[in-house]
Amino acid sequence: MDAFLLQLLNGLDKGGAYALIALGLTLVFGTLGVVNFAHGALFMLGAFCAVVFNRLLNIETVTIDETQTTPWGTPMEIREPYVQSMLGDFGAFLVDYSVPISIIIAIPIMLLIGVIMERGLIRHFYNRPHADQILVTFGLAIVIQEIIKHFFGANPIPQGAPDAVNGSANIGAMLGLEGFISYPWWRLIYFLFSLLCIGGVFAFLQFTTYGMVVRAGMRDRETVGLLGIDIEKRFTVVFGIAAVVAGLAGVMYTPILPPDYHMGMDFLVLSFVVVVVGGMGSLAGAVLAGFLLGILQSFASMTEVKSILPGIDQIIIYLVAVAILLILPRGLMGRKGVMED
Amino acid sequence: MFGNMTGKDWLLFIGFTIVVLTAPIWLTPLGAAYPALMQKFCIFAIFAIGFNILFGLTGYLSFGHAAFLGVGSYAGVWMFKLFSMNVVISTVFALICSGLFALVIGYISLRRSGIYFSILTLAFAQMMYNVAYSVLTPITNGETGLQLSLSDPRHLDRALGVSESIGLPRTSFFGIDISGGGMPGFYFCAVLLIICFFLSIRIFRSPFGMMLRAIKSNQMRMKYTGFNPKPYLLAAFVISGLYAGLAGALMVATDPLAGAERMQWTASGEVVLMTILGGVGTLVGPVIGATLIKYFENIFSAFNENALNVTFSFLPADIRELIVELASLFVGEGWFLTLGLVFMIVVIFLPGGIMEGVGRIKALFSRKKTQDDAAQGSVVAAE
Numbered sequence: 001m002d003a004f005l006l007q008l009l010n011g012l013d014k015g016g017a018y019a020l021i022a023l024g025l026t027l028v029f030g031t032l033g034v035v036n037f038a039h040g041a042l043f044m045l046g047a048f049c050a051v052v053f054n055r056l057l058n059i060e061t062v063t064i065d066e067t068q069t070t071p072w073g074t075p076m077e078i079r080e081p082y083v084q085s086m087l088g089d090f091g092a093f094l095v096d097y098s099v100p101i102s103i104i105i106a107i108p109i110m111l112l113i114g115v116i117m118e119r120g121l122i123r124h125f126y127n128r129p130h131a132d133q134i135l136v137t138f139g140l141a142i143v144i145q146e147i148i149k150h151f152f153g154a155n156p157i158p159q160g161a162p163d164a165v166n167g168s169a170n171i172g173a174m175l176g177l178e179g180f181i182s183y184p185w186w187r188l189i190y191f192l193f194s195l196l197c198i199g200g201v202f203a204f205l206q207f208t209t210y211g212m213v214v215r216a217g218m219r220d221r222e223t224v225g226l227l228g229i230d231i232e233k234r235f236t237v238v239f240g241i242a243a244v245v246a247g248l249a250g251v252m253y254t255p256i257l258p259p260d261y262h263m264g265m266d267f268l269v270l271s272f273v274v275v276v277v278g279g280m281g282s283l284a285g286a287v288l289a290g291f292l293l294g295i296l297q298s299f300a301s302m303t304e305v306k307s308i309l310p311g312i313d314q315i316i317i318y319l320v321a322v323a324i325l326l327i328l329p330r331g332l333m334g335r336k337g338v339m340e341d
Numbered sequence: 342m343f344g345n346m347t348g349k350d351w352l353l354f355i356g357f358t359i360v361v362l363t364a365p366i367w368l369t370p371l372g373a374a375y376p377a378l379m380q381k382f383c384i385f386a387i388f389a390i391g392f393n394i395l396f397g398l399t400g401y402l403s404f405g406h407a408a409f410l411g412v413g414s415y416a417g418v419w420m421f422k423l424f425s426m427n428v429v430i431s432t433v434f435a436l437i438c439s440g441l442f443a444l445v446i447g448y449i450s451l452r453r454s455g456i457y458f459s460i461l462t463l464a465f466a467q468m469m470y471n472v473a474y475s476v477l478t479p480i481t482n483g484e485t486g487l488q489l490s491l492s493d494p495r496h497l498d499r500a501l502g503v504s505e506s507i508g509l510p511r512t513s514f515f516g517i518d519i520s521g522g523g524m525p526g527f528y529f530c531a532v533l534l535i536i537c538f539f540l541s542i543r544i545f546r547s548p549f550g551m552m553l554r555a556i557k558s559n560q561m562r563m564k565y566t567g568f569n570p571k572p573y574l575l576a577a578f579v580i581s582g583l584y585a586g587l588a589g590a591l592m593v594a595t596d597p598l599a600g601a602e603r604m605q606w607t608a609s610g611e612v613v614l615m616t617i618l619g620g621v622g623t624l625v626g627p628v629i630g631a632t633l634i635k636y637f638e639n640i641f642s643a644f645n646e647n648a649l650n651v652t653f654s655f656l657p658a659d660i661r662e663l664i665v666e667l668a669s670l671f672v673g674e675g676w677f678l679t680l681g682l683v684f685m686i687v688v689i690f691l692p693g694g695i696m697e698g699v700g701r702i703k704a705l706f707s708r709k710k711t712q713d714d715a716a717q718g719s720v721v722a723a724e
Contacts, residue, residue: 035456121689124689128692130455130456131400131402132688132692134402134456134459135613135617135684135688136685136688136689138610138613138684139681139682139684139685139688140681140685141681142677142678142680142681142684143678143681143682143685145677145681146675146677146678146681147670147678149674149675150670150674150675150678265607269463269467269606272460272463273460273464276457276460280456310475310476311471311472311475311476311477314468314471314472314474314475314476315467315468315471315472318464318465318467318468318471319468321460321461321464322449322461322464322465325453325457325460325461326449326452326453329453329457
């Protein structure tokens with residue numbers, strides 16, 4: 001039971017990341033009808049927002065303390081982040097909480113990137129075949145990835161979670177169970193955060209007039225246009241939102257996986273599989289499939305499972321995707337008439 | 342027998358043969374006449390021609406073609422290890438293996454079309470890549486890659502008493518050493534490229550090719566006229582898988598080392614880039630695309646900051662630093678950035694690739710000519 005619960009929990013944070021990326025992909029596909037291969041790059045850019053913010057905060061001042069000496073006999077250099085010496089405790093707080101705080105700067109940046117991408121490139125591909133869309137966004141993903149690689153190098157850059165939540169939580173005690181189940185706080189936070197983001201997007205689409213128009217546009221773009229609504233503008237905003245969601249997923253994922261330039265591509269392939277399993281154009285399907293596949297992957301990596309079927313953890317997601325596509329061509333929750341061929 | 346090929350096609354084929362076989366001569370001024378690079382040109386050209394038969398004719402965009410190349414490579418190296426260093430055996434076995442894989446994967450993937458087909462092929466390729474890295478390590482030797490070793494059995498060579506050289510054995514074509522960067526290796530690849538190109542012309546001009554085009558233009562209509570598109574699609578998929586397998590076999594024939602990274606989906610992406618850059622659905626386009634990408638990869642990767650400083654040494658120091666800083670984004674490690682940019686520009690402005698560009702320029706000239714001299718005939722199209 002404990003082992004089962006632990007694997008379930010382990011799947012949640014990864015599932016959360018898949019769900020968030022797949023949500024954005026589906027949103028863009030459902031509204032704009034564009035297959036965006038550069039969506040993983042947005043996830044990666046979000047993660048690098050956190051890296052940049054952290055670097056900015058960690059610009060150091062060096063003071064030489066004459067009273068202390070290093071083992072080599074030279075005066076001790078005391079390095080202190082600039083913000084810390086300037087703002088005192090609040091500065092230290094900023095440095096410690098750099099990852100969650102960088103959400104604040106990531107939102108406008110990702111929104112801007114998303115809008116520029118849509119206006120500058122994606123817009124011209126609405127009426128081109130899907131193959132062209134895949135190709136041009138694939139090219140864009142390579143370009144973004146290589147620029148990041150040029151400035152930040154090829155190695156992963158570890159980011160720390162805030163000290164307060166750096167350890168592990170005893171989930172067992174929380175749920176009133178006997179055994180001790182340790183689970184990193186940050187992963188728990190990530191899971192809750194992903195639920196929050198997903199809830200936010202759904203609330204926006206479901207409970208606001210703006211969201212209602214967007215949903216109407218997803219159903220029948222032409223009629224909405226005929227009703228005198230500038231649907232293109234709304235779709236630009238939707239693309240921006242998708243970019244923000246992917247970016248935030250990236251920001252918060254940095255303490256779990258040190259970001260490097262190809263993390264976007266790694267997640268993109270899986271997220272595409274998630275979207276297809278969930279059903280092209282179905283938001284709820286994307287979320288469901290994201291968590292489902294994340295959990296499935298974590299169960300497949302249990303040693304008990306691996307001893308029976310070696311290597312299953314590596315391919316389980318793809319196997320499920322192949323099976324689903326062949327048995328349920330529309331995916332788990334795909335609607336009739338959306339990209340059925 | 343060759344009734345479907347017009348005189349123009351024969352001209353194209355003969356021209357192509359001459360260009361390929363004289364490559365060592367005309368590549369010399371371009372600084373690319375060394376065999377290892379020319380072998381690469383040929384191998385990737387074969388890969389791209391094969392991919393073009395699927396994507397160019399049927400419009401089915403596969404994102405997992407590198408998997409077949411990987412299968413061909415592994416199969417080839419295993420033949421070297423088990424039986425003989427003769428590349429004929431390894432190539433034939435590689436073709437059989439990649440063909441079987443293509444048959445199975447194609448049969449399953451082709452049940453869907455459009456983006457679903459792309460994702461299915463991608464899923465299969467990623468599966469094979471992951472498995473090659475993890476579980477199948479006894480067969481693929483994991484991250485190290487499959488290599489020859491001195492203790493390999495090589496039963497056939499032993500039985501026939503082929504003389505053992507000192508050190509690792511070298512691949513050969515009935516006694517002609519073709520491994521490493523030698524000219525025989527290049528000619529071996531070149532001849533196979535010419536054969537592949539000839540087959541591709543034949544396929545393009547055959548009724549079978551016509552069927553594939555019909556699938557691309559309107560599958561529904563084709564069904565209504567009483568044709569089942571599935572067997573044609575599967576045949577096209579297997580043929581292009583065989584081309585990829587041959588490319589893989591040639592890779593290990595010239596350098597007997599097979600690694601899983603050549604199965605990764607970025608490798609599949611590369612062949613897509615080559616085909617698009619050259620011109621989808623044209624005969625020579627993929628060859629041009631593959632050659633150009635490999636050529637510029639070679640040039641751009643070789644540049645580093647020092648080389649740039651030397652190149653721009655005629656400029657004043659401040660401007661030079663700025664330009665070198667900018668240019669270093671695009672060369673050396675940044676070669677993929679250049680590739681990505683070029684690729685985006687091609688997809689945006691020239692969806693037909695270089696061949697479309699050539700066609701446009703030709704159209705421009707022929708129009709001018711007809712204005713200048715109406716008697717002049719139209720320019721012979723390349724395809």
